[in-house]
Amino acid sequence: MTGRLDERKRRMPRAERERQMLAVAEEIFAERGYQAAAMDEIAERCGVSKPMLYEYFGSKEGLLVACIRQARGQLAAATAAAVVGATDPEDALRRGLVAFFRFTDAHRRAWSLVLRNEAAVAGPAAAAEVEAVRQEQVEIDIALFAAFLPDAPRVELEAAAQVVVGACERLSLWYVGRDGDDAVSPEQAADHLMRVIWTGLSAMTRR
Amino acid sequence: MTGRLDERKRRMPRAERERQMLAVAEEIFAERGYQAAAMDEIAERCGVSKPMLYEYFGSKEGLLVACIRQARGQLAAATAAAVVGATDPEDALRRGLVAFFRFTDAHRRAWSLVLRNEAAVAGPAAAAEVEAVRQEQVEIDIALFAAFLPDAPRVELEAAAQVVVGACERLSLWYVGRDGDDAVSPEQAADHLMRVIWTGLSAMTRR
DNA sequence: GAAGTAACCTACTTCGAGTAAGGTGAACCG
DNA sequence: CGGTTCACCTTACTCGAAGTAGGTTACTTC
The missing domain is CATH 1.10.10.60 (Homeodomain-like)
Incomplete structure (x- = not known):
């Protein structure tokens, strides 16, 4: 017993x-x-x-930081795995987006800590950890854009990366909150985003 | 004395x-x-x-909610005032974006409460108040898009609005953090965003 | 089986959110 | 002018949760 x-x-x-x-x-x-x-x-x-x-x-904040850091590592691994084998830049971006949405979908509980910014309350260390997650995504996007838009100004690449990261964050919260007839899948969320940004992105080149 | x-x-x-x-x-x-x-x-x-x-x-949370509500009202007034007199949908969107970026630039202190999500810590009421700010922006965007894309599916309009709101949030934090040679103005931030999204947006129509 | 160490506990301090109960003073009425 | 009232304001507390001091238990190693 x-x-x-x-x-x-x-x-x-x-x-x-x-x-x-x-x-x-x-x-x-x-x-x-x-x-x-x-x-x-x-x-x-x-x-x-x-x-x-x-x-x-x-400390309590230290415990939160550890949670966020763990989730950050998992996300980085998932997206890195998703992009291998992409046929072209558009495909690479789409695969990365799908991986992000699938990940946040599968780990909703954990990601509410990042997406809903529970960290800001905790203190500077936790806030910095969350910003590091976003920064990591921004860096990945910048590298991707730079590869197929070699002559676009750096500042535009940065701005575009910020747009994508911000959009991902909001879309993730949006489609997770939908159920039943309104349900949206991670793949559809990625498609919506691609539809809005891809043309503009691919036209970005030195003027 | x-x-x-x-x-x-x-x-x-x-x-x-x-x-x-x-x-x-x-x-x-x-x-x-x-x-x-x-x-x-x-x-x-x-x-x-x-x-x-x-x-x-x-309560402490009530005090925070009051702060956020005040800022929300100020933002709503500023954007509403900015859009009157727009010549076409593209102009209306750009004016709205510029007003948003100017506002968050001018009220950095207050808006760190919203943008950096200090509210999540406070409790459900404060978190809801912040979401209400975003929801208000989303509704405005949906209405704008619906006016010039009458036959686009509702779900696409919603997704596009989420993209814009998320992008605004991130871009606002991004350009506020830049100084000196790297400085970016509210107008330039709006331009960057328009460049990425506008073509995709205007092509959004029933397939 | 004694020494050393890693895992663990009880019992405390501290600090800040929230509250109970009462004091003070300006305005208004007679 | 004396009293009544009501809004503004205070002191002095409770309570709960973060963080800590110092000691105890059980596993390993020789």
């Missing part, structure tokens, strides 16, 4: 405990929001006491 | 005190961030004690 209970209360090596804490924290942050999430509750659901969280993550 | 001090400590009618509190709160929220802003400090800078803030705004 104590077998299952012992499993929940057993001692764990640090790495494993950290993974568990991250998983639980992600869930509770997504469920309650950063502010309303209590460190005591996260600790309790881990079957551990609060000082352990502080031992491993330093 | 007490004349100036008396001015700071004088009794005020409710409406005037509320305006003062909003101004001080906006400043402190922008300066420290929502979390780090202490109600005691806001009260002190008003020359008043904390329970007065609670008397007038109910």
Whole structure:
């Protein structure tokens, strides 16, 4: 009768405990929001006491930063994997967009932390981590655009990348909030975006 | 010697005190961030004690909501004023974009509350208020697009509006962060955005 | 099986949001 | 001018959650 209970209360090596804490924290942050999430509750659901969280993550903000950093790595891996094998720039961009939308769709809970900006409240470190996610996407877009628009001014490439990142963010929240007859798939979201921006993008060249 | 001090400590009618509190709160929220802003400090800078803030705004979140609502009204007024006298749809959209960028440029402090999503931390009411700002912009864009693309499917209009709103948000943060040689004006930001989206938008029609 | 260390806990401090209960003073009425 | 009233305002508290000090337990290693 104590077998299952012992499993929940057993001692764990640090790495494993950290993974568990991250998983639980992600869930509770997504469920309650950063502010309303209590460190005591996260600790309790881990079957551990609060000082352990502080031992491993330093602060509540540190725990949030770790969650965001993990999600950021997962997104980077997913998009990188998606773009290999693209036939041309248009195809590469579309594949990247689809991968982004699929990812945020599949990880809604975790991504509400980034998309809904729970981090701003937490403090500068968390806000910086979220900005780093966006910056990473911006860099990827700039590199892609630069490859097929070699003579467009740098500032235009940057602006275009910001447009795409901002649009992705908003579209992601938009289509996730639709159900039933109005439902929109990640692929359709990518198509909508491509339709609006692609012509303008491909015409961007030195005037 | 007490004349100036008396001015700071004088009794005020409710409406005037509320305006003062909003101004001080906006400043402190922008300066420290929502979390780090202490109600005691806001009260002190008003020359008043904390329970007065609670008397007038109910809670810390209520105070933030009031700040956001005020900014939302100002933005709505500024964009509405900008669009009158547009010669065609393209001109109307450009004017609206320029007004948005000029407004966020002029009110950086206040708009960091919206753009950097300080609200998510505060609670559901504040988050809803921020979403309402975005929703208002989306509705305006949809109405504009619908007027000159009467036969485009509704879902495409919505998607396009989300793209524009997301892009505006990101571009606003982007160009505000640039100085010196890299500086970008509100008008240039609007131009960059128009260049990327306009061709695609005007081609949007029933297939 | 003793030493050392990694994992863990109880019990506390601190700080800020929110509140209860009461004081003060200007305006208005008689 | 004396009293009443109501809006403005205060002091002094509670309460909850972040963060911490210092000690305890159990696993590893020789």
